Amino acid sequence: MSLSVPGEAARPREARRRRGGREGSALTPYLYLLPFLALFLVFVVYPVGYGLFVSMHRWDLLAETRPFVGLEYYRNLFDPETPQSQFFWNSMKNTGFFTLVSVPLLIGTSLGLALLLHRPIFGRAFFRSVFFLPGILTVSVMGILWRWMFDNQIGLVNAVRTDLLGMQPLPFLSTEGLAWVPIIVGTVWWTIGFNMTLYLAGLGNISQSYYEAAEIDGATPWAKFRFITWPLLAPVTLFVFVTTVLASFQLFGQTLVITAGGPNRSTQSTIQYITEEAFSNNQFSSASAMAFLFGLVMLIFTYLQFRIMARDARGEN
DSSP: OOOOTTTTTHHHEEEEEEEHHHHHHHHHHHHHHHHHHHHHHHIIIHHHHHHHHTTBOOOTOOOOOOOOOTHHHHHHHTTTHHHHHHHHHHHHHHHHHHHHHHHHHHHHHHHHHHHHTOOOOTTHHHHHHHHHHHSSHHHHHHHHHHHHOOOOOOHHHHHIIISOOOOOOOOOGGSSSHHHHHHHHHHHHHHHHHHHHHHHHHHHHHHHHHHHHHHHTTTHHHIIIIIIIHHHHHHHHHHHHEEEEEEETTHHHHHHTTTTTTTTTTTTHHHHHHHHHIIISOOOHHHHHHHHHHHHHHHHHHHHHHHHHHHHTOOOO
């Protein structure tokens, strides 16, 4: 006859309950992630996969069949004889020029404003609000405003030139090269407040003890900025630089409203041309191929940015 210890039979059941409780708690985080996963699959994974499928077929909304063509539309983008290649790479050049000019302006000007408005000056909160408020405007409102400012005939800029300075009006909106002036100036005015706010937050996290020690050592204002402020703002600068470059690559609304991509497609951005190819020319397959190639360029550029800026932030060679 076997002897059993009281409570021994209950131990396996208790152990199973504990294991079940641990298993349930392990699944709990994934249950919280399910809503995001569902939205991610529906609004990101599915559109990307469907766009790739469209780019590899001759897609016509009115046709009964959509034959598979493989990489034909991608090859067209590298064939100089095709209009898609000419217009696409021209728009890439325009977007690159805008990014190359606007990003240093947006970073340098926002940092300068942050340094000025970080000081305890009279009306500091008011001036911060003034520089931040344009960012709440929609791109259409901003574009209409700056299109009027630089209008060839009735614009405020030309009115000042003729009435106050006695100079001839300049055809900003119809001259290649000059057409970039309202686009770049308007973009800097529109978005500088966001970067300024980020730099203000970064400046607020720098301990004043560093500056006090530097003053004791007789450091000049430039030395304090070079050896204290700028190195400690490296993480903020990395974030500002990456987000500003990505936003500049996505140039669309400013050129569409201010210049409509003209004159002679000299200000047409890449996204603007992709939109035209898809919805004006009804070439959805070609537009999808352009979008994927443009996205690949942005991914590569962003990766290189992170590598270079993160290395500089760590002080590596």
